Amino acid sequence: MRLPPEDRELSPRTGYTREHWVAAADGLLEAAWRWASPRGARLDLPGPASANGVRSDGLEGFARTFLAAGFRVAGEGGKDPHGWLGQYAEGLDAGTRTPGRDDAESWPVILDHDVAGQPMVEAASVALGLRLTRPWLWDGLDSRVRDRVEDWLRGALRHVPSPNNWYLFPYTVAGFLESVGRGDAETARARDRALELLEGWYRGDGWYADGDGRAFDHYNGWALHLYPVLDAYLAGTPTPLGERLLEHLESFALWFGGDGAPVHFGRSLIYRFAAASAVGLGAVTGDTPLRPGVSRRVLSGALRYFLDRGATGEDGLLSLGWHGPHAPTAQFYSGPGSPYWASKAFVCLLAPAGHPLWTEVEEPAPSEGPGAVLAQPVPGFLLQSTPDGIVRLHNHGSDHLRPHEAESADGDDPHYGRFAYSTGTGPTARDNPSDNHFAVVVGGVRSVRRRIHPLGAGAGDSWGWAASWHRPVFGRGPATVPGLRVESVTVARGRDDVRVHRVAGAPPGAGAEQTGWATRLGESVLRPLLGWTGLDEVRAPQGTAYVPWVVLPRLTGDVHGTTVFAALAVLGTEPRDPVASATADGVEICWPDGFVVRIRFGRLEVSAG
Known part of the structure; x- marks a missing residue:
């Protein structure tokens, strides 16, 4: 990964600036796209298949890297010097032509969570990527392609999610469809149901349980806060859910060590620096108690921690593990494309170059104090x-x-x-x-x-x-x-x-x-x-x-x-x-x-x- 020189005056703790984040996004995308199918509908990254099968894994590689591209291009006001959006546009066309067909391009159809349901997760990433890049990608697609994409996405609204944060995937799909004038009673039901469940899962002090029960972990930040608060931000509508994000961040910054590492706790830890995505989201939306220099310290500390410790191998791909490959850290549903949910951390790029997140001098993280x-x-x-x-x-x-x-x-x-x-x-x-x-x-x-x-x-x-x-x-x-x-x-x-x-x-x-x-x-x-x-x-x-x-x-x-x-x-x-x-x-x-x-x-x- 080719990164710019460190800037120890602006970022005395990590040396990282916004340019490092842009370069990291481009580096991850460049490495992943080497494994694209002929028309780019799937990124069939090397490695063992997940329980969902290689076709679902290939969609996962496409959808999750699309998040990184979406944040990167939207944060630059549409500037796309590497032409990422053109590649994703062709992949959208190819993947939705014949969903379910067993060929090199066709995406699997979206079914219930217990019937090869992983595509529902990826539908949310596709929808969010499209929403982030609408003026430069969606609006330029042929109307027939837009209709096919909508048909495929609506599978997320018509099937049963897993009884946890998965309900935010049809919520996100519905939010995109409504944002492009394709909302209806079906999209409204999906959004109402998700918000109803979210209320029941909220336990106070900025903490949601991941479904019924007492599952509290990194999903609180990178899913349960991120999807609804980002949805409101992109829609330009205020939401009381932002207050909950602020409450969460009042203590969550202490979940990162002085070396940038997140606490190694909970499932799906192969998403690595996604753990810091709530910090970046709060900085973008203003729902944060953290000073900009502290937010950037936590964000850049997490990114640098993993890049310095071999999270990407010689091939530039994020591995199934923590530092490098580590099988016990992965779940049964983890495939070669799964680690690219780390792309959620690039939400911080929605803050433009002149934002205080990038212009203020880096400050110590909470864990760098006396204890x-x-x-x-x-x-x-x-x-x-x-x-x-x-x-x-x-x-x-x-x-x-x-x-x-x-x-x-x-x-x-x-x-x-x-x-x-x-x-x-x-x-x-x-x-x-x-x-x-x-x-x-x-x-x-x-x-x-x-x-x-x-x-x-x-x-x-x-x-x-x-x-x-x-x-x-x-x-x-x-x-x-x-x-x-x-x-x-x-x-x-x-x-x-x-x-x-x-x-x-x-x-x-x-x-x-x-x-x-x-x-x-x-x-x-x-x-x-x-x-x-x-x-x-x-x-x-x-x-x-x-x-x-x-x-x-x-x-x-x-x-x-x-x-x-x-x-x-x-x-x-x-x-x-x-x-x-x-x-x-x-x-x-x-x-x-x-x-x-x-x-x-x-x-x-x-x-x-």
């Missing part, structure tokens, strides 16, 4: 940053389990079920020992955490806490043990996080295990404070998205009746050495400087003094 602890009670998160720039996320509320779904160990997801995540570590793979995990051990079988029930979160001056309970689930034998329950509290202060677990209802002979951060040997600390009797290490040979091989510190102990365990976990090597002691109804944690945190179980209370 902070931030509670997010709505999703059940506790964020902890330290002077080394690493941000930790302690998860006591997001589980990616729908309300009707049974808890099963088969569905254990490392990107939700662990107690802690960070910008510098990734979870271990499912078939390796689990990092940052608390397990009850019954008959030699370790439990997993599926449905998470938040109990609260709060923060004081330089410290914070978050708590939850869960029902341990087992992969062999009975799925659960009647009456078995684990209540968990994380207390964060400085680099320290103290993990307290209260086990009740365990059968005779049960044990417990606690693991720490997944790092190279000697880069993390896990110390017993209360209840633990053994300490050893276990290896995860498959490594993480960050390193190819890791070792996990592990604590072990026995469960006798209702048992309380406490441990100190540190990502790094400089703990403050707190001590913990049992009280009549909980635990007291005391640091050498006299700071004390008291935890009372039952009707949970956490206080400091």
